[in-house]
Amino acid sequence: MCSSLVQIAAFIAESLQSCGGQVIPPSGYFQKVAEHVRQAGGVFIADEVQVGFGRVGTHFWAFQLQGEDFVPDIVTMGKPIGNGHPMSCVVTTREVAEAFMSSGMEYFNTFGGNPVSCAIGLAVLDVIEKEDLQGNALRVGSYLTELLEKQREKHPLVGDIRGCGLFVGVELVKDRVKLTPATAEAQEIIYNLKEQHILLSADGPHRNVLKFKPPLCFTKEDADLVVEKIDRILTDLEKALGLNLPNTANLENGGSPSLYLSVSSAKH
Incomplete structure (x- = not known):
């Protein structure tokens, strides 16, 4: 990038x-x-709009998963900060803020900093802390992942599980x-759910x-319900498609599942 005739302004990416x-x-x-x-x-911009505010469980911000030595130049955030209220904000370093101010460029936002939105944002932060929603995300998220791994x-339709x-x-x-x-099977599951x-x-x-990105107050009972529904839908769908996992005897004896599918002929 350094050899390019065009200077890089910024790199922006979701932290996850x-x-x-x-x-x-x-x-x-x-x-x-x-x-x-x-x-x-250029500067590094981390987009925390979907993954910030404790959702990842172990950290408040998803970019912190990279290590405590990583600090973006700019962080964008929104959605959960207002808990449904339309609100977003940008956080940056003092160096970037001072460079912006000294550039002579004026930033104006009609509704920026309005007291109602600020009060809502503060209330949401209070709830996240008082109800330990970050801790809940870690506990219930781990439980949900365990349930999905069993599925x-x-x-056979279930491949990688990550998050x-x-x-x-x-x-x-x-x-x-x-x-x-x-793809079609995913849409069928979504429709049935x-x-x-x-x-x-x-x-x-x-x-x-x-995509599993439920409210941070999601409970283990909620996880049980969702995975139970998915289990039933997958069972019916795979039966209709004639899909099955081979070596089921090996699975019953504690072996690992095969990494391929056995597809039997099915009449549709």
């Missing part, structure tokens, strides 16, 4: 990719990105070796990753 399919970057990844971007004259042992706290993605595949996206008053969405380039 949400719409990209619940992609978790490896530790240290953003440090290297920030190093190259800053050397090229992976039962259902942190109450930010979890379940990738659906037709084949665990080829990783063929089960909606019919049972449970709202999920699918993300990722192929729209085959079930």
Whole structure:
């Protein structure tokens, strides 16, 4: 980037990719990105709109998963800060703020800093702290992931399960070796859940990753209910498709599930 004739202004990314399919970057990844971007004259912007405010459980901000030595130049946040009220904000370093002020550029926002929104934001922060919602995200998120891992042992359509706290993605595949996206199957699951008053969405380039991003007050009972519904839907769907996991005897003896699918002929 340094050799480019065009100077880099900024690099912006979600601390954990949400719409990209619940992609978790490896530790240290953003440090290297920030190093190259800053050397090229740019700033690193972390988007915490979906994943901030304790959702990942172990930390308040998802970018902290990279390590305590990583500090973005700018952080954008919104959505959960207002708990439904339309509100967002930007946090930056003193260096960036002073450079902006000295540039002569004026920033104006008609509704910026209005007292009602600020009061709502403060109230939400109080609730997160008093009700230990970050701790709840860690506990219930771990429980939810355990339940989903058990579904992976039962259902051939369930591929990778990844996430942190109450930010979890379940990738659906037709084949665990080829990783063929089960896009239509994901949409079928979402539709059936909606019919049972449970709202999920699918993300990722192929729209085959079930996105779990519930309210931070989500309980273990809620997790039980959702996973039970998914279990039933997957069972019916796989039966109709003629999908099954091979080596079930091996599974019953404590073995690991096969990494491929056995597809039997089925009449539709």
